[in-house]
Amino acid sequence: MQSVKMVxxxxxxxxxxxxxxxxxxxxxxxxxxxxxxxxxxVKDSTTVAMDFGRISIDDELVLYLFGTPGQKRFDxxxxxLSEGMLGFVVIVDxxxxxxxxxxxxxxxxxxxxxxxxxxxxxxKQDREDAxxxxxxxxxxxxxxxxxxxxxxxxRKESVKNVLLELLYSILAEMDLIAL
Amino acid sequence: xxxxxxxxxxxxxxLLNLINLAHKTGTLVVESPNxxxxxxxxxxxxxxxxxxxEDGSLINILHRTNRLTTAQYRGIRARxxxxxxxxxxxxxxxxxxxxxxxxxTSLQSYFIDTVRRLFTLINSPFHFESDLFPPxxxxxxxxxxxxxxLESSRQMREREQLYDEIPSLxxxxxxxxxxxxxxxxxxxxxxxxxxxNLINPKNTIRQIALASNLNDLDIRRIAYGLIQxxxxxxxxxxxxxxxxxxxxRPGLPMTxxxxxxxxxxxxxxxxxxxxx
Numbered sequence: 001m002q003s004v005k006m007v008x009x010x011x012x013x014x015x016x017x018x019x020x021x022x023x024x025x026x027x028x029x030x031x032x033x034x035x036x037x038x039x040x041x042v043k044d045s046t047t048v049a050m051d052f053g054r055i056s057i058d059d060e061l062v063l064y065l066f067g068t069p070g071q072k073r074f075d076x077x078x079x080x081l082s083e084g085m086l087g088f089v090v091i092v093d094x095x096x097x098x099x100x101x102x103x104x105x106x107x108x109x110x111x112x113x114x115x116x117x118x119x120x121x122x123x124k125q126d127r128e129d130a131x132x133x134x135x136x137x138x139x140x141x142x143x144x145x146x147x148x149x150x151x152x153x154x155r156k157e158s159v160k161n162v163l164l165e166l167l168y169s170i171l172a173e174m175d176l177i178a179l
Numbered sequence: 180x181x182x183x184x185x186x187x188x189x190x191x192x193x194l195l196n197l198i199n200l201a202h203k204t205g206t207l208v209v210e211s212p213n214x215x216x217x218x219x220x221x222x223x224x225x226x227x228x229x230x231x232x233e234d235g236s237l238i239n240i241l242h243r244t245n246r247l248t249t250a251q252y253r254g255i256r257a258r259x260x261x262x263x264x265x266x267x268x269x270x271x272x273x274x275x276x277x278x279x280x281x282x283x284t285s286l287q288s289y290f291i292d293t294v295r296r297l298f299t300l301i302n303s304p305f306h307f308e309s310d311l312f313p314p315x316x317x318x319x320x321x322x323x324x325x326x327x328x329l330e331s332s333r334q335m336r337e338r339e340q341l342y343d344e345i346p347s348l349x350x351x352x353x354x355x356x357x358x359x360x361x362x363x364x365x366x367x368x369x370x371x372x373x374x375x376n377l378i379n380p381k382n383t384i385r386q387i388a389l390a391s392n393l394n395d396l397d398i399r400r401i402a403y404g405l406i407q408x409x410x411x412x413x414x415x416x417x418x419x420x421x422x423x424x425x426x427x428r429p430g431l432p433m434t435x436x437x438x439x440x441x442x443x444x445x446x447x448x449x450x451x452x453x454x455x
Contacts, residue, residue, distance in 0.1 A: 004444070023455060057451045061444065086445075095181075098188030105346055129181040138197045139189065160452050167449045174442055 005064040006166065007081055008051075009106055010091035011099040015123040015153035016067040017051050019091055022159040024053025024065060068106075078106075082113040087166045091153065092140065094122045094130035100139045107140070117169040121151035121162045183306035191297050192331040194305065199223045199324040205309035211300050218294055219313045225322040227313040228293035235289075237264040237282070237318065244285040246277070263316030287320045291327060298331050341399040344406070348385035348395065351416040352378045352402060355409055365408070374401050375410075380417045 008016045051067030066081050082088070088110055092103045103120075111118065122136050131139065133148050142148060149165050152158045186194075186209065194207065202223035209216045219227040229235045238259065242252040259267055271277045313319060367375060373391040382390075388398035405411045 002444075004448070023452075055451065055455070057447050061447060063448055063451075096188075097184030100189060105342075109346070129183065131182060134201065135182055135197055138200050139193060156455065160455055163452050164449060167445055167452065171442065171445050171449075174438060174445070 001062060002060055003062045003064060004086050005066055005084065006163070007066050007068060007085045007088040007110070008091060009068040009078070009088055009110055010121075010123075011093070011096075011102040011106065013096075014091040014093045014099065014103070015151075016091050019089070019121070019123070019151075019153040019159055019162075020051050020053035020065045020067050022153060022156045023055060023163065025056060026054050078109060079113050082110055085114055085116055087117040087119075087170050088114075089119055089121050089162055089166055091121045091123050091151070092136065093124055094136060095124050095127050097131065097139065100136070104140050117166065117173045119147040119149055119162060119166045119169060121149050121153070123151045123153050125150045126152045181306070183304070185302065185304050186297075186300055187302040189305075190331075191300075192328050195294075195324050195328050195331070198307070199328065203307065203309070205307055206311040206313075207305060207307050208311070209297055209300060209303050209305045211303040216293060216297060217311075217313075218290075218297070219311075219319070221319065221321070223324065225290055225294065225324060225327070226319040227317060228290040229313070230293055230296070235317075237267050237286070240289045241277075241282070241285055244288050246281065246285050264318050265316055268318055282318070283320055286318055287322050290320060291322060294327055295330075338396060341396065341403055344403050345384065345399045345413070348388065348398065349383050349416065350413050351380045351383055352387070352405070352411045353380045353414045354378060355412050365410070370397070371401050371405070374398070375405070378411055380414050383416050 008019050010016050051065075053065040053067075055063045055065070057063055066085075068078055068081055090103060090107045090110070093099055107118070107120070120136075120140065120142060122130070122133055124130055125133075133150060136142075137146075137148050140148075147165050147169060149162050150158070151162050182197075197203075198207070198220050200223070204221050204223075205219070207218045207220065209218070214231040216231065217227075217229045218225065233239075238247070238252065238256055241247045242249070247255070255267075259270075262270070268279075268282050271282065272279055370391065370393065374387055374393070377387040377390055384398055384402055387393075388395065391398070393401070402411070406413065
């Protein structure tokens with residue numbers, strides 16, 4: 001049985017766990033703990049090691065989705081999680097501009113660990129106070145070739161679309177390498 | 180959709196850059212504890228600015244920018260009962276008090292100063308209203324934002340560089356095995372000495388900052404200085420959980436697999452994801 005993996009990363013409370021839950025065929029192996037820091041008490045619990053989801057592709061291939069811990073103090077996990085990944089998804093909460101700088105930093109860090117294709121998933125686009133995709137692109141200083149995809153992490157179809165866009169990017173990069 | 184947030188999280192330079200690149204038209208409203216500031220943009224260029232408590236009339240701006248003496252200001256003010264800024268501007272030009280360019284230059288200078296003052300606000304909510312425009316009787320200008328952005332960027336560069344160099348305060352510091360500097364000639368400030376005394380791979384930089392009563396920026400500045408001097412190195416804290424077991428996670432052997440196999444593999448995943 002061959003296995004491949006993709007990493008789902010992004011700032012604290014961006015929606016990484018929900019994203020994986022939306023498509024995983026197993027209950028996500030989540031390592032959530034109650035939040036102790038008052039400053040980060042936007043939600044009750046957070047991922048401290050990683051989330052772990054699985055999609056069986058066929059009898060011989062399994063895709064694993066790893067969600068990184070969102071809090072900065074667990075960033076020593078990132079390098080380990082990034083090893084051997086096909087590509088990665090950076091999830092950004094479109095309604096929280098205070099996290100954009102961190103999202104940019106995470107994106108750069110992961111790309112430095114493994115220069116694989118990635119897409120940016122602009123989560124919570126169904127909310128009224130969400131920033132426009134093009135405004136987000138400028139705020140995150142994304143190059144024009146980087147895909148930024150409309151996303152609602154609680155909706156399976158939306159998550160599928162993000163994963164497909166990442167896979168198309170991986171295919172496109174393979175074509176480029178072949179050239 | 181909304182373009183709103185807080186300058187604490189999304190700096191004014193970033194905001195102006197966004198407005199400039201997206202050629203936005205509308206009004207940026209910045210709320211601070213003492214005042215609200217409205218800055219109007221047309222096609223990504225600064226057109227008008229108004230601070231809540233200030234008299235932003237043309238006559239007042241000409242006085243504030245030293246184009247009018249106080250005596251002239253009072254004299255004209257007494258005669259312009261109910262006159263709009265545009266009417267007053269025409270009157271002053273026709274009476275050869277000012278050229279059109281002089282009036283526009285004064286307005287530009289005043290509006291740019293208003294924007295510059297915004298750079299002192301670091302914790303103020305903002306929102307951009309695309310359907311809010313300055314009063315019709317006001318004179319608007321067209322000022323490129325690039326220079327204003329550059330100026331603000333210079334102020335922030337040091338801060339950003341420090342955050343880039345030391346992105347996490349959860350790292351630790353250790354003394355370099357072979358310092359790049361002659362430690363006998365090294366001169367340290369008292370704050371640096373306090374930090375140096377606490378350097379130990381078991382202490383995170385944040386713990387050192389707390390113990391030394393330094394804020395995030397100052398501890399980064401000191402740590403960066405010590406790293407640049409070759410005296411210390413960044414390292415992972417010694418009590419980090421041993422996560423080496425996770426290193427065996429599955430990965431795609433991209434370097435050895437043939438391209439056709441890899442394309443086939445990705446296509447299989449695409450097919451499966453579509454069918455979910």
